[in-house]
Amino acid sequence: MARRIAIVSAMDVAGESVPQVAVRGPSWDGRFTVLILFLPPALLLFTLFVVLPIGEAAWYSGFNWNGFGKPTNWIGFDNYRFVLGTRAFWLALRNNGLIIAVSLAIQLPLALALALTLAERFRGAVALRMLFFMPYILAEIATGLIFSFVYDGDYGLVASIWRSFGAEPPHLLASTDTAMLAVLIVIVWKYFGFHMMLFIAALQSLDKTLVEAARIDGATRSQALRHVVIPLLYPTIRLSVFFAIIGSLQLFDLVMPLTRGGPADSSNTMVSFLYNNGISRMRVGYGSAIGVILFVICVTFAFTYKRWFMRDE
Amino acid sequence: MSSAETTRTPFDFAVPVKAVFLAVVAIFVLVPLLATLLGGFKSLGELRVNPFGWPAHWEWQNYADILFSGRYWQLLRNSLIISTLTVILTLITASMAAFTFAHVRFYGSSMLLSYLTLGLLFPAATAVLPLFIKVRDLGLLDTYFGVALPQVAFSLAMSVLLLRRFFKDIPHELLEAALVDGCSYIKFFRYVTLPLSRPILATVGTITFVNSWNAYLLPLVMLNTDALYPWPLGIMIYQGEYSSEWHLILAFITLTILPTIILFLLAQKHIVAGLTAGAVKG
Numbered sequence: 001m002a003r004r005i006a007i008v009s010a011m012d013v014a015g016e017s018v019p020q021v022a023v024r025g026p027s028w029d030g031r032f033t034v035l036i037l038f039l040p041p042a043l044l045l046f047t048l049f050v051v052l053p054i055g056e057a058a059w060y061s062g063f064n065w066n067g068f069g070k071p072t073n074w075i076g077f078d079n080y081r082f083v084l085g086t087r088a089f090w091l092a093l094r095n096n097g098l099i100i101a102v103s104l105a106i107q108l109p110l111a112l113a114l115a116l117t118l119a120e121r122f123r124g125a126v127a128l129r130m131l132f133f134m135p136y137i138l139a140e141i142a143t144g145l146i147f148s149f150v151y152d153g154d155y156g157l158v159a160s161i162w163r164s165f166g167a168e169p170p171h172l173l174a175s176t177d178t179a180m181l182a183v184l185i186v187i188v189w190k191y192f193g194f195h196m197m198l199f200i201a202a203l204q205s206l207d208k209t210l211v212e213a214a215r216i217d218g219a220t221r222s223q224a225l226r227h228v229v230i231p232l233l234y235p236t237i238r239l240s241v242f243f244a245i246i247g248s249l250q251l252f253d254l255v256m257p258l259t260r261g262g263p264a265d266s267s268n269t270m271v272s273f274l275y276n277n278g279i280s281r282m283r284v285g286y287g288s289a290i291g292v293i294l295f296v297i298c299v300t301f302a303f304t305y306k307r308w309f310m311r312d313e
Numbered sequence: 314m315s316s317a318e319t320t321r322t323p324f325d326f327a328v329p330v331k332a333v334f335l336a337v338v339a340i341f342v343l344v345p346l347l348a349t350l351l352g353g354f355k356s357l358g359e360l361r362v363n364p365f366g367w368p369a370h371w372e373w374q375n376y377a378d379i380l381f382s383g384r385y386w387q388l389l390r391n392s393l394i395i396s397t398l399t400v401i402l403t404l405i406t407a408s409m410a411a412f413t414f415a416h417v418r419f420y421g422s423s424m425l426l427s428y429l430t431l432g433l434l435f436p437a438a439t440a441v442l443p444l445f446i447k448v449r450d451l452g453l454l455d456t457y458f459g460v461a462l463p464q465v466a467f468s469l470a471m472s473v474l475l476l477r478r479f480f481k482d483i484p485h486e487l488l489e490a491a492l493v494d495g496c497s498y499i500k501f502f503r504y505v506t507l508p509l510s511r512p513i514l515a516t517v518g519t520i521t522f523v524n525s526w527n528a529y530l531l532p533l534v535m536l537n538t539d540a541l542y543p544w545p546l547g548i549m550i551y552q553g554e555y556s557s558e559w560h561l562i563l564a565f566i567t568l569t570i571l572p573t574i575i576l577f578l579l580a581q582k583h584i585v586a587g588l589t590a591g592a593v594k595g
Contacts, residue, residue, distance in 0.1 A: 031417050034498040042410035042469055043425070049466035050432050053440035053447060060443060067446060114338065117331055128335060130581060131342060137577050137584060139527035141545040142570045145552060145562065146349050155357075155559045157348055160364045189341065197585060250436035253529040257549060271438040271530075279534060284442050291439040298435040 054295060061289035067282050079289035088265040089290070092273035095180055096248050099269070102184045103191070103244035111192045111240070112233075115199030116225070129200065132193040140190070144257030147186045148173065151258075176266040179259050183267050186254060191247065195240045202236035203229075238309045245305075249298055270294050353564030360560050375564040384547070385568060391457075392543035395532070396525040398461040403468050403521045404514060410469070411476035412502050416488055426477075432470030437463070438530055445534050459535040460543075464525050472517045475587075479513040480506060512583075519580050520587035526573065544569045 061079050063071035083089050114132060118125050135143065150157045151172045159169030172178045210232070214224045252271035255261055261268035261276050268276065274294065278287015344365075352360055353375050354368045363369070379385050414426050437444075444463055445454075453459035483506060491501045507514070529545040536542060542550070548569055555561050577584055 030492065030498050031419065034413055034417050034502075035419060037499070038409035038413045038502075039425070041406040042429070042473065045406060045462065045466040046429055046432060046469050049444060049447070049463040050440075050469075051428075053443035054435075056443035056447070057440045067442075110338075113334070117335065128339065131339060133585065134346075134574070134577065135342060137523055137527075137573060138570055139529070139545055139573065141527070141529050141548060142566055142573075145548065145566050146345050149349065149352070149559055149563060150345050152559065154557070155360050155364060157344070157364050189345070193342075246436075250438065252438060253527075253545070256529070257552070271436065274438060274441075275530070278442060279445075284446070287442045288440075291442065295435050295439040298439070302434045 057288040057291045057295070060284050061286075061292050063285040065284045067284045071285070075285070079285050080293070082286060083289050083293060086277075088268060088273055088277070091265050092261075092268040092270050095268060096251075096270055098180065098184065099187060099248040099251065100245050102188065103248065104241065107188050107192050107244065108195060108237070108240060110188070111195035112199055112237075114192070114196045115203055116229075118196070119200050119203040129197070133197055134193065135190045136194040136197075138190070140253035141257055143186065143190050144254045147182075147189075148258050151182055173259050174263060176263050179263060179267040183255060183258055186258065187251070190254065191244075195244070198236055198240050198243075199233065202233055206232055242305055242309075245301060246298070249294065249301075270297075349563050350567050352560060353567045355560050357558055357560045360563075372560070375560055376568065379561075379565055379568055384551075385565070387540065388542060388544040388547035388569070389572065391541055391547075392526055392545075395457050395460050395464075395543055396522050398457060399464045399468070399525040400518050400521045402461065402465045403472055404518055406465065407469055407472035407517065408476050408507065408510070408514065409502070411473045411480055412498075412506055414473065415477045415480035415483075416485070416506075417498065426473075429473055430470050432467060433474075437467050441530065441534055448535055454535060455537050455541065457541065460528075460532050461525075463531055463535075464528065468521045468524065472521065475517055476510070476513060479510055483509055515580075516583045516587040519576075519583040523573070523576070523584065 060071060062074055062076060064073040064075050064079075065071040118129050118132075149155065153159050153169050153171035153174070156169075158172065162169040170178065172182045206229070211224050211228055214228045215221075219227070249270060251269045252275065255267060255269055255272045256275075259267040261272040265273070270290075271294070274287055274290040277283065278290055348364060351366075351368060352364065354371050354373070355363070356370070356372055359369060410429070414422060448454055448459045448463065451459075453462065487505065488498075488501055491505065492498070496504075526543075527545065528543070529549075532543050532546050536546065539547075539550070548565060551565055552562050
């Protein structure tokens with residue numbers, strides 16, 4: 001009883017505090033109902049499953065804990081010391097760097113060239129766009145399995161090509177020298193179409209009169225391309241680079257069917273390193289420390305990148 | 314496909330160079346896919362000597378065995394349940410939140426929105442161990458919801474941004490008029506906003522579906538029972554069992570990616586729009 005009175009009086013107070021709004025349009029009562037009904041589900045889910053686990057990862061990373069019972073064995077920053085002292089961690093970080101390098105040096109120019117070609121209208125252009133985009137929507141697991149067949153030393157496509165030259169086929173995924181290279185090729189295969197679509201979308205919304213003006217003023221095609229079109233695409237290029245880097249830091253599913261991060265950790269990414277060393281062995285403290293490091297890398301990168309390169313957008 | 318169309322636009326290199334370039338990339342994309350499809354029709358022996366070409370003898374048995382096994386359909390059913398749950402819950406919670414952010418002015422609105430968009434900055438994997446413990450403590454381990462709810466939470470950021478941008482384009486005068494006429498916010502949302510927003514709901518629904526359908530890490534961590542596995546987990550186990558019987562594995566891969574390809578052909582507009590939507594500012 002007392003409780004109901006309290007609620008009623010609280011609403012009265014709320015009603016009194018904004019009388020003008022109630023007269024002019026949306027009433028506070030109406031807004032209040034929406035706020036308490038519409039926001040909490042999303043905020044609750046987000047807080048519970050996204051934000052809290054990040055905070056908890058920071059807390060758990062101070063313990064040596066297998067996930068059962070309560071964490072009691074506090075070891076301070078030892079988990080971070082262990083992670084940073086592992087060769088496999090630095091290998092994984094290097095591999096993420098390699099993925100980014102390949103994305104920038106090969107995937108991005110390829111995607112841009114294709115977009116410039118396919119943004120024009122000719123028969124088959126749309127079909128080719130769709131074909132090139134298709135690898136992007138396939139599950140990474142399926143892609144990884146398809147390519148573990150392609151690379152298979154006994155039955156695979158690569159082996160068959162090798163044999164036709166009379167050479168002994170290599171087992172690309174089983175060698176520390178070639179495993180990461182093989183993964184990098186699959187990454188380009190799977191993701192170039194996405195970046196191509198970004199560029200096509202940008203090219204289609206581009207102001208064509210600028211290009212025409214340049215041509216009328218006597219610029220050659222390649223000059224118009226270099227000095228007009230590409231500069232107009234800079235925002236999209238920056239965005240594409242952003243996605244490539246974030247994507248590299250998340251990469252996991254693709255690696256599992258191909259190599260599981262092996263052999264000898266040579267093809268781990270940060271996330272597969274986290275999986276192999278933290279999750280699959282239920283080393284919660286150690287795995288959380290890796291997670292926190294990855295989180296710090298992602299957030300630092302996202303903020304600096306936004307500040308340095310995407311300020312104007 | 315040469316002369317007339319290609320001369321119109323100001324930047325193209327020579328036509329043959331372009332054609333060769335496109336053909337090489339098309340072959341690069343197509344060969345692994347076609348080899349997978351055709352490999353499923355070969356015997357293991359033939360696959361070894363002829364992985365590229367047309368099958369000399371079509372082995373329909375490989376595909377038939379999988380299609381008539383309960384296993385394939387159970388995997389698809391599990392994936393379908395998890396993805397559908399994820400899509401429905403994402404659409405409901407994200408559209409309600411996006412409506413509030415778009416149309417209701419309140420103190421802290423922009424702060425809460427930035428809070429939600431934090432979710433775009435880091436991968437789900439970073440906190441997957443604490444997430445596992447949370448799901449376990451909630452008693453949701455080894456259930457469909459144990460996978461679907463975290464997936465919803467992680468898709469909220471992007472979904473809310475996309476929906477809010479669309480909702481904001483619905484004229485505010487419309488809302489004000491409706492409110493003056495005694496319509497509530499909730500009724501306006503239900504009878505005006507949602508029906509007007511079908512295209513963006515379809516786009517958000519399709520991206521969420523594809524992401525959930527293809528997801529591997531979360532189900533891998535949250536599910537322990539084979540009977541609940543979605544197809545990406547199931548196919549990894551299948552590959553483990555038939556380790557070098559590639560003809561069967563290839564048939565299985567083909568059948569599991571078939572739904573994705575069909576969905577892509579049916580809804581390509583929404584998929585392309587949705588997956589490249591981050592490009593246009595949120």
